[in-house]
Amino acid sequence: MSDLYQKVANSPWGKSLVSAMNLPRPAILERQGRADSPFLEGQALLGAAQGGSLLEAVCEVVAASPATVFYTAQPASLSESALAKTKARANEVDLAKLEDTRRFKALVFDASGIANSLELRALYDFFHPVARKIAKCGRVVILGRPPEKCDPAKATAQKALEGFTRSLAKEIGKTGAVANLVYVEEGAEPLVESALRFFLSPKCAYVDAQVVTIQKAAKPKGRIDWNRPLQDQVALVTGASRGIGAAIARVLARDGAKVVALDVPGASDELEKVAKEIGGLALAVDITDANSPTQIADFLRKETGGVDIVVHNAGVTRDKTLARMPEHFWDLLMDINLNAIQRINDKLLSEEVLRKQGRLIGVSSIGGIAGNFGQTNYAASKAGVIGYTEAMSRVLKGGITINAVAPGFIETQMTAAMPFTIREAGRRMNSLSQGGQPQDVAEAIAFLANPGSNGISGQTVRVCGQSLIGK
Numbered sequence: 001m002s003d004l005y006q007k008v009a010n011s012p013w014g015k016s017l018v019s020a021m022n023l024p025r026p027a028i029l030e031r032q033g034r035a036d037s038p039f040l041e042g043q044a045l046l047g048a049a050q051g052g053s054l055l056e057a058v059c060e061v062v063a064a065s066p067a068t069v070f071y072t073a074q075p076a077s078l079s080e081s082a083l084a085k086t087k088a089r090a091n092e093v094d095l096a097k098l099e100d101t102r103r104f105k106a107l108v109f110d111a112s113g114i115a116n117s118l119e120l121r122a123l124y125d126f127f128h129p130v131a132r133k134i135a136k137c138g139r140v141v142i143l144g145r146p147p148e149k150c151d152p153a154k155a156t157a158q159k160a161l162e163g164f165t166r167s168l169a170k171e172i173g174k175t176g177a178v179a180n181l182v183y184v185e186e187g188a189e190p191l192v193e194s195a196l197r198f199f200l201s202p203k204c205a206y207v208d209a210q211v212v213t214i215q216k217a218a219k220p221k222g223r224i225d226w227n228r229p230l231q232d233q234v235a236l237v238t239g240a241s242r243g244i245g246a247a248i249a250r251v252l253a254r255d256g257a258k259v260v261a262l263d264v265p266g267a268s269d270e271l272e273k274v275a276k277e278i279g280g281l282a283l284a285v286d287i288t289d290a291n292s293p294t295q296i297a298d299f300l301r302k303e304t305g306g307v308d309i310v311v312h313n314a315g316v317t318r319d320k321t322l323a324r325m326p327e328h329f330w331d332l333l334m335d336i337n338l339n340a341i342q343r344i345n346d347k348l349l350s351e352e353v354l355r356k357q358g359r360l361i362g363v364s365s366i367g368g369i370a371g372n373f374g375q376t377n378y379a380a381s382k383a384g385v386i387g388y389t390e391a392m393s394r395v396l397k398g399g400i401t402i403n404a405v406a407p408g409f410i411e412t413q414m415t416a417a418m419p420f421t422i423r424e425a426g427r428r429m430n431s432l433s434q435g436g437q438p439q440d441v442a443e444a445i446a447f448l449a450n451p452g453s454n455g456i457s458g459q460t461v462r463v464c465g466q467s468l469i470g471k
């Protein structure tokens with residue numbers, strides 16, 4: 001569904017009207033077009049607190065983009081070879097002397113060296129002079145160390161990064177810019193590329209104020225083709241005939257995967273269309289059928305020889321206040337949104353249909369984080385997805401990861417059916433003052449599915465434009 005207010009507010013006459021009335025003007029967000037378009041263009045500014053050790057890895061990644069790289073005088077940790085890689089040698093800037101017109105598409109700050117709360121001043125020193133110099137749809141990435149792995153003084157400072165990132169995200173959102181925080185465990189530095197490429201790119205258009213931790217893990221085998229990172233992989237996507245599921249199928253196929261698109265037999269026509277469009281396979285199965293895990297496993301074994309990525313997107317709402325909720329609203333919803341996920345995963349794992357280094361990805365919701373009036377069943381199922389993700393990450397073996405995304409307000413048939421006032425509130429109550437697109441959820445899933453994301457497991461990434469709802 002299109003956002004009429006956003007269109008009007010960005011029209012030549014609407015711009016002056018909304019500014020005269022002091023109303024928000026939701027920026028038109030930049031999104032990834034072709035698979036091979038650069039992940040970062042324009043000017044990128046890198047900085048680090050004293051003692052930081054992640055900027056070298058950042059340089060390696062940014063060097064692969066056409067962005068012009070600038071750095072502040074602070075990063076003593078940056079070796080000559082890293083600077084040479086980014087061709088940044090000539091681009092040292094003095095933050096006190098920046099021209100008014102200067103705009104950075106990306107700001108990356110390595111805060112890993114901040115060892116106590118006094119040293120948090122480094123955040124002010126770096127960001128204060130450039131807070132007004134972030135380009136439209138700019139990207140801020142802050143890197144730190146997981147607080148739970150630090151001594152108390154360092155943990156205090158590293159945890160403070162979360163509050164800083166979330167507040168900065170709120171300040172820059174009106175121009176479509178987002179800020180995210182990546183904690184990198186010691187030893188996980190070689191795995192930072194996938195996260196940086198995502199958080200610096202248009203792919204994270206609606207992922208804002210998130211905290212992702214990269215844990216130590218084996219490096220992925222072979223070189224990743226970042227334009228087609230899922231080449232030679234098979235992905236199963238449930239609920240793929242429309243909405244977010246169809247977008248996930250398209251984005252995974254764009255990234256090179258052979259997609260098996262699953263939906264209920266009643267949606268077969270739409271499902272066939274999606275599968276044909278992306279050169280995938282259609283599988284008409286109702287995941288509430290007791291036999292569906294066997295049907296799915298047999299299909300994958302026979303047609304594709306196994307599966308590498310499983311995205312549990314199929315989901316329903318059956319809203320009613322608890323007092324008025326008929327029992328079939330509870331039972332059916334729970335079966336689709338939570339029980340089926342576990343039944344299918346159990347089958348694919350126990351029979352090794354899911355290959356080593358596989359990816360299990362669930363679709364939760366901010367409703368599962370914040371709760372929602374009339375959604376006790378839905379919120380319970382979606383919180384369950386998060387709990388299942390965390391618990392399973394502790395037992396999975398063979399390099400298999402499990403993660404979830406939690407969408408906020410996404411423009412789909414599900415949200416188009418909401419009453420006008422609730423829909424408008426859902427759309428505007430976030431830092432970007434707009435709803436997300438199904439593609440935004442799909443891009444976050446593709447990031448978690450990437451072979452380079454093997455240091456990320458047990459986590460839930462919200463795709464909600466920093467919704468005011470939830471923590």
Ligand SMILES: NC(=O)c1ccc[n+]([C@@H]2O[C@H](COP(=O)([O-])OP(=O)(O)OC[C@H]3O[C@@H](n4cnc5c(N)ncnc54)[C@H](O)[C@@H]3O)[C@@H](O)[C@H]2O)c1
Pocket residue numbers: 238239240241242243244245262263264267285286287288313314315316336363364365366406407408409410411412413414415
């Ligand atoms: N749209 C949003 O704003 C939003 C927000 C948060 C979370 N989500 C979640 O994202 C997912 C997709 O949402 P959407 O808005 O695209 O919904 P949608 O209703 O457009 O699509 C859901 C799909 O799941 C399929 N499905 C339902 N029951 C099934 C079953 N028993 N077996 C197989 N397939 C089945 C449907 O046929 C449909 O194609 C859901 O899990 C939803 O809870 C959506």
